[in-house]
Amino acid sequence: MQGEGSTVLDRFRQGDVDAFETLFRMYQRSVFGWVLRIVRDPGAAEDVTVEAFWRIHRAHARFDSARGFEPWARRVATHAALDWLRRQKPESNAAPEMWMNVAAPSTGDAAVADEIRRKTAGAFARLPAKLRVAAVLAVVEERPHKEVAEALGITVAAVKLRVFRALRLLRKDLQEQGITP
Amino acid sequence: MTKDRDQGTGVGDQEEQMKQMLREALPPLGADAEPDHDLWPAMLHRMDEESARGASSIPWFDWALAGGLVAFAMIAPRTIPVILYYL
Numbered sequence: 001m002q003g004e005g006s007t008v009l010d011r012f013r014q015g016d017v018d019a020f021e022t023l024f025r026m027y028q029r030s031v032f033g034w035v036l037r038i039v040r041d042p043g044a045a046e047d048v049t050v051e052a053f054w055r056i057h058r059a060h061a062r063f064d065s066a067r068g069f070e071p072w073a074r075r076v077a078t079h080a081a082l083d084w085l086r087r088q089k090p091e092s093n094a095a096p097e098m099w100m101n102v103a104a105p106s107t108g109d110a111a112v113a114d115e116i117r118r119k120t121a122g123a124f125a126r127l128p129a130k131l132r133v134a135a136v137l138a139v140v141e142e143r144p145h146k147e148v149a150e151a152l153g154i155t156v157a158a159v160k161l162r163v164f165r166a167l168r169l170l171r172k173d174l175q176e177q178g179i180t181p
Numbered sequence: 182m183t184k185d186r187d188q189g190t191g192v193g194d195q196e197e198q199m200k201q202m203l204r205e206a207l208p209p210l211g212a213d214a215e216p217d218h219d220l221w222p223a224m225l226h227r228m229d230e231e232s233a234r235g236a237s238s239i240p241w242f243d244w245a246l247a248g249g250l251v252a253f254a255m256i257a258p259r260t261i262p263v264i265l266y267y268l
Contacts, residue, residue, distance in 0.1 A: 024224060029215045036214050040207070046216050050223045057228065113205075120206035139200045140207045167199040174202075 009065045020057055023069060028053070030070065031077045034151070037141045038081040038133055048084050052077035071150055078133065078151040085129035116179060123173035127166055134162035135170075 011019035031052060036045040055076050056063075063072060124132065130152075137148045138159060149156045174180075254261050 021221065024221055025219075028220050032216045032220070033210075033214045037210050040210065042214075042217070046220060046223070049216070050220055050227050053220075053224055054227050054231065116202070117206040120202050124203065124207065135203065136207065139203055141209050164196070167196055167203075170203065171195065171199050 009063070009069060012060055012069075013063050013065060015060055020060070023073075024053055027070060027073050031073050034074055035077050035081050037143075038078065038136060039084055040136075044084060048080050049077065051084075052080040055080060074151050075153055079153075082129055082133055085132060119174060119177050119179055120170070123170050123177070126173060127169055131162050131166035131169065134159050135166035138163050139167075 008019045008022050012023055028049060032045055032049045035048045035052065036042060039045050039048055052073065056073055059076070063069070124135070127135070134148060134152065137143045137151070138145060145156045145159045149159045152159065154162075250264065254264065
């Protein structure tokens with residue numbers, strides 16, 4: 001199996017489209033799942049997954065088989081998702097509404113809790129894209145910092161710093177809206 | 182020292198509260214999420230589209246060169262036969 005996988009990777013590196021299709025079919029689910037965690041919109045996640053694999057296809061000659069396909073694919077996909085987030089205008093960002101449609105635990109006064117969640121989601125959508133990606137992966141999805149760092153191509157310390165900055169900006173935004181965490 | 186430790190705990194608590202608020206506002210999406218359909222046809226479409234675009238697109242410097250030649254020919258029409266001779 002290892003030998004077979006290596007052969008596919010070698011053929012992919014040489015530009016073989018059949019090998020690329022094999023890898024696409026093997027990893028499309030995991031890449032889609034990763035992208036969905038970042039963009040949080042299934043339709044957009046499909047587009048970004050295809051974009052990520054297109055970038056992977058174009059960069060086949062630069063692929064280093066010693067480092068494994070999945071971490072590389074995840075890194076390319078993270079950057080494609082980051083580019084997608086940057087292209088979204090905050091005022092037209094439908095994602096917060098979509099996030100609110102997902103069941104969340106209700107506590108005490110449901111209306112107040114919903115309002116707080118809506119404002120938190122809105123404030124989060126206004127954060128710079130690179131801070132959002134680090135925070136959503138590390139805090140919301142609770143992925144290990146090391147994994148987030150590898151996906152973003154930065155150090156673990158840089159991930160922690162981005163998360164810290166994201167939380168600080170989020171708190172400031174919420175405080176301006178009269179919500180004190 | 183005690184003050185620093187208290188401040189540190191306070192900042193840590195605030196950070197934890199913010200994390201909790203964020204998790205409540207944006208519920209985690211499970212790792213088992215998968216696309217509604219096979220994405221390979223969309224990938225093939227994208228590859229065809231890009232290869233067609235690549236074949237039909239002319240690099241900007243070719244357009245710049247052609248534009249320069251046209252402008253030069255308009256300024257000095259007598260050079261047209263010379264240009265044609267060297268093409």
